[in-house]
Amino acid sequence: MFTGSYVAMITPFSNGRVDEIGLRKMVDWQIDNGSDGLVPVGTTGEASTVTAAEHLRVVAVVVEQAAGRVPVVAGAGSNNPAESLELVLGAQAIGANAVLCVAGYYNRPSQDGLFAHFNFLHQHSDIPIVVYNIPARTIVDIEPVTMAGLAALPRIVGVKDATGDLARIALERAAIGDNFSYLSGEDSTALAYNAMGGGGCISVSANVVPRWCAQLQQACRQGDYARARQLQYSLLPLHCALTREPSPAGIKYAVSLLGLCKEEARLPIMGLAASTKEEIRRALDELENSADQLLGEVRVGL
Secondary structure (H helix, E strand, O other): OOOEEEEEOOOOEEOOEEOHHHHHHHHHHHHHOOOOEEEOOOOOOOOOOOOHHHHHHHHHHHHHHHOOOOOEEEEOOOOOHHHHHHHHHHHHHHOOOEEEEEOOOOOOOOHHHHHHHHHHHHHOOOOOEEEEEOHHHHOOOOOHHHHHHHHOOOOEEEEEEOOOOOOHHHHHHHHHOOOOEEEEOOHHHHHHHHHOOOOEEEEOHHHOOHHHHHHHHHHHHOOOHHHHHHHHHHHHHHHHHHOOOOOOHHHHHHHHHOOOOOOOOOOOOOOOOHHHHHHHHHHHHHHHHHHHHHOOOOOOOO
8 A cells, every 4th residue: 555765754843843835845855856755753853752732733734735645554553542643633634644653652562461551543544554563762662463364454554663673574574465565664674565565665764865765665675785785775874864863853854954944853853973974964065976877866855
């Protein structure tokens, strides 16, 4: 159902409030520069520090601005199933194409508990659900046998895999098959994930280099892994620079350099050190200098 380059969108702020004008600009810019889908209010969208009203407003703005041009997979995760369901139903009413749901943090449920969490969301909603597996943040890992059980539910349609375990997709594909959306949640291993059978990436770096990320995914779809490797190697310094400090400080600073929004993030995320800013600027300059050769066009989505 979902393949290609999806962007894990930042939520722009201005003076402590959601910057709706900036958000609309970013939606148009992402679509114009090749992103296959939009994922608002996930981890990179600072879902943990927006209010419920802000959360749903961001989803509404993104859905309205996208206007059906690309799918919108709205973040709707919580360690509280009841709270998650409110976000799921809100996104469903707004018109999102699917929801992305994380679970497990703080509660540390068993595998049966994880299954019950997602099954609860599935039973009480009508919208497709993408399961977000990110054990570095949730402490618990959704194991392949559990994922296979979830995939058997009609509206659980895919996974965002941020485990960093490149054997994982092979195990999941063996248990689930082809009728499932396998999306990487890590930019640095997105190419390898696709080579193992993945179908795309929900990318942080795509906030600032959507054209590069889209072309990498296109190369993978076409089986042109030589070109995909070129793009991946060129992008790697940026991926590393953007994660030097807690996210999304790095990516917000990078996007601010494009004039799309401010670099403002909410506490407890702090501003970047000068050295990290310089590393990001240097990585972007290097991409700019190689864009003509690798993309065949200059400064289109960087």
